[in-house]
Amino acid sequence: MVSSKLQEHTVYVTESDAGKYSCHVTETEGSGVSQHSDEVTLTVSEEAQTVLSVSPQTWLTEGDPVTLNCKVNSSSTGWTFSWFTVSSVNTDKSVCYEPLSDSRRGPGGKHTVSSADLKHTGVYVCRAERGNPAYKTWYSNTQPLWVTGVSPPVSLIIRPNRTQHFLLVSLSLSCEDQSNSDGWTVRRYTESWGLEDCSSFYRASQTGSTCTISPTLESDTGVYWCQSESGEEYHPVNITVHSGVILESPVHPVTEGETLTLRCLYKLASPPILSADFYKDGSLVQNQTTEMIIPTVSKSHEGFYYCKHTARGESPESWISVRGSRSESQISVLKILTSVLAACPYLLVTVVLIYKCCRMRNKTPE
Template sequence: MVTDQIVRLIFSSFCSQIPIDFILTDFSKPTLTVEPQSPVFTGDSVTLRCELDKITGWEFLWSKDSNTESPEAETITISRVKVSDGGEYRCRARRGGNYTDYSEPVAVTIHEKPKPRVTIKPDRHIFGGETVTLRCDIYGEGVTSWRYNWYKDGSTSVFSERQEHTFSSVTESDAGKYFCYGTETEGSRSSHLSDDLTLSVSDHRAVLSVSPQKWLTEGDPVTLICEVNGSSTGWTFSWFTGTADYRDFFQLLSDSSRGAGGKYTVSSAELNHTGVYVCRAEKGKPAYKTGYSNIQQLWITEIIAVLSCQIIVLSGVSPPVSLIISPSRTQHFTSDSLSLSCEDQSNSDGWTVRRYTDSGRLEDCSSLRQGSQTGSTCTIRSTSTSDTGVYWCQSESGENYHPVNITTLAGVILESPVHPVTEGDNLTLRCLYKYTTVSNLSADFYKDGSLIQNQTTEMIIPTVSKSHEGFYYCKHPDRGESPKSWISVRGESH
């Protein structure tokens, strides 16, 4: 038996008084195992076990890369390995002066833990309705297949397990910070967390403006200009018209030339061009389309023949009725009172204030939640942003006169005249803000996008001429900027 062999050997050595370091032949080599067996990443745990069967009481000696041995337990665990922990390990056992053979060497390979790289196409800033793709790439040595996990805004809930996650039609709720994380498909290794990638989603809006003005005489040129907020490239445009009876439907203009220019020009306006216009834009394949733009209304006045058939173009012909607005400006604060009256030279009976809102609704003043009609006067007790639109006077026979574009908002507004300014008169513009003790702001004033006066509470043009027609707005460095207002200039009356 084994025990008898050991006893005889020990007895023999003592009797001869010759020190003997002997090698046991039956249990001479321990088995060294490592878990996990595959290469591991930095930060992971590695367990090494030196196993010697049947006999107990052994001390275990460990060495790495044939360096000096050190006594350790039968099992050693490196909880957070570094690249420097990699190498060739071996062990053997000792009891008294007796040693086993060395185990077979075992190589431990340590790779840097990979960090995923996240990308986004086409861009981090995207517009609602467009398609956007998030992609997670992980390059880790020795790993052929990864399981991907996507997270949003620090949540611990996985919202996608695809390497590429595509939003086919993004909304503002999809905006946020995204990051990914990978685990080995067939194994225990994992990656770092990726850096955050922020996706911002804006609402695409087509914005329609008119140049030079909305109120024209037959034969005048007019251009509709369609732009997309926050984006200027890759769009094609279409123009639509509707009648006062259309609520939710617009008809594509038969001669609407779609193109990248964003302009629709009528070289010689006719009476039948009077009406409501909108535009929309599209780009990409499959095409992404914006919603309809804000509404612009064109009004064409016919040429009047007088004085022995001599034709005189009266661009300043006075309509039979005027729309009087109080406060007298085209931009108004929300939650304020607004009064609109139809006044003619004889009496005001028989006139109704009507409006066409930016949402495409045709309404009477009496149908408004905060509105009431008394005679030919419409009163809105407390305005809201939904009151933005075109207002005009309508006769009992259905004739429409004197349209005015009204804008209501809570921020900065431009105080400008409702009616065209006569050549030679003074023009005063002010920048107003509701939530200050002094409503006048010291602001910069712009015409057609160019700065014309800076840091003043009001801008005064002492003698107005036709060259002063254009789109005006003001801008405050902290409060923001007002919408644009068209200032129309008519010829000097004689």
């Protein structure tokens, strides 16, 4: 039973507050007649939750557009959305969130970046609120977003040089600058451990800018990158640790025109290279071969690849990124400049003729 002598009664509801409510009024003066209102039924639905997703994909190249979509599972009306990045994870595994500078996005539930930059690499969450006083949802699921630079100042070197790795082996990751390798730290984000530096990795040791994990476990699956002393983040790489068949694929994006070679590996086989079927985006592209070779890569070859062996099983998927050839870009610019220069004499003659015609018109007597 709820008791209040106020004309309005405010309560922060839980599921136990569901039921029928009415109010009772007793006149303090006059006849002393009391009256009951009609009953109203209060229904309390499950707690609102926000769900964050990314389109078109979480892996981007500098300049690509991307949209973060935040939705509330219980209702889509009346909500205002805010956006945050996961800035750090404390030793007690508590998470710190940092609001984006333009975090309040209104009722649309969309945060769009027209041209992704390296600074947009990070782990994002959202939350929603509505009403007065405001009711706020819990933070949404975490959604990583990774932006690869066209010419990053530092490279993440992985040994062995592949994105998928066997269980219970040693894995080395180094941040190597063109001039030196000082001042860089290897960071990662995994579903098991969250956001952390190499010094916090379980079973890891750091020497200079090199991080060594030994032995590897499936919980080491995640995204790894290099971070400078000033906090800049470069070269994210998705690393998968798997107990069965793995796909040997390049760590870094492949340039158009280069050769792409994929292999299917199994740790307990001798030799470890298997004859297998290879798939792209779920469709079979080559069957029963020890190597899948694409001699001249184009943008159309970009996608998710995996391999499958009839007896040993299939590997996880790996994203193969293809970037444009720099020489082709230079040729395109040269073609434009050549066209402009070729057209210059004709433009000059046209301007001179127009000028002469105008002068002759002005000299013609009326």
